[in-house]
Amino acid sequence: MNDDDWADLRSRCERLDPGSELVTPLSDRPFRIDATDDDRIVVRFADSGEERPLWREQFDVFDDQLEGQATAIGDLQPGVEPYAAVITLSDAYVVEDDAIGRAPEAATGGESPFLVSAADARTPPERVHDDALLLAHVIERLAVDDRSDLESLDTDSLTDYYVLASDVQRGANEVRSTARDELLERLGPDQELHGQFGTVRRTTRERRRPKDDETVLAALDERGIPREWVLGVDPDKLDVVLSVTDLSEDEVYDSSEDVYVQKTGVDEDEKYSRLQGIADRIEDLEDAEGEALRDELDEIEDRLEKALTAG
Incomplete structure (x- = not known):
């Protein structure tokens, strides 16, 4: 990996949106970029809090493996996975056909499939x-x-x-x-x-369901109970009959119509953008009004704590 590629990779890492994550290609472990330095990129795994430096010299080794031949994602070793995920942020590399390789001259790399936006990375x-x-x-x-x-x-x-x-x-x-x-x-x-x-x-509810038909009917027969007392119409079997005969639905079904509102789509990007605007406004409350608001909230919490303790 030459100096320009390393500089590009570090720059890409530094320009990631706050809160965005990368995931390892095989094990799907999410991690974030904590810092970059001349000889390393420091990442932190979300599932364990583990901090790990990814050394430039190891990026060089991985880059040498990609020289002239792409590496199949399925062949990546666990220790190499974070290097593979991070390196795909650079323009010099591309992921195609489940393999990582150097981007051809006519192609544009840097479109990492392992990058998760800040909105999608939320727990x-x-x-x-x-x-x-x-x-x-x-x-x-x-x-x-x-x-x-x-x-x-x-x-x-x-x-x-x-x-x-x-x-x-x-x-x-x-x-x-x-x-x-x-x-x-x-x-x-x-x-x-x-x-x-x-x-x-802790509350326990008893849930009952009938045993298989043979067991239930045998128990009824043993005690001389007529099977007709428990036999009913199976809706699934009735639907089959409707589909293969000229029997009409209104002859065997009483129908009613329920009208309700169904949510068919959510614009998560718009929600997240609006949320960022609200967060920015909250951060701007650094004047006396904002300080007074925080003091008021602290006072309410103190009174609530005292009331709960007294009760």
Whole structure:
């Protein structure tokens, strides 16, 4: 790797958007660029917090392997994976047909398939936080308090309001499920755990499902119970009959129509762009007004803590 290629690679790493990640080509381990130096690029793996220097001399070795012949991604060794991911940021390299090689003169490299944007690199809790912040901002901007306020909204604003509320609900359910599994590891029978905002306890629900048909019918026959008492119409089998006979649906089905709103798309780029704008505005609160706001929040937290302790 000549000096120009190394300079280009370092420059590409330094210009990555804050929060963006790379993933190793085979093991899919996400990592971020922490720093660059004359002889190394320092990365940090998200799954372990491990910091690792990627040395220029090792990039040189990998570059020599690519001289004249591309390297199949499937042949990469674990220790080489981060080098392979980072090197594809440079204009001098390209990924084609599941192999990494030097970019031909007529081709443009640097379009790494292992680069994950800052918006896509967010963890599920971070996505919930961001969506909730956007929803709170929309509620504040639109001054939404009850249904009568919604009736006065223009259609675009009402659509955004619904989409964000849906995203918060879905994301919160995913985070809640993860927290539930961890809490079940800590909760014993009839035990309660208390936090500042509420209490949880282990609850057991019994779920029943019939055994296989032969077992159920044999048990009924043994006790002289007529099979007709439990036999019913199987909707799946009924649909098969409808498809192969002239039997009509209205003869065997009672139909009703439910009308609902279905979210069919989300513009994550627009959401993230708007979120960055809000974040920039928060960072700009460095004057007396911003300091007063932070002091007020600290005071509220202190009062809440005292109230909870007293209770």
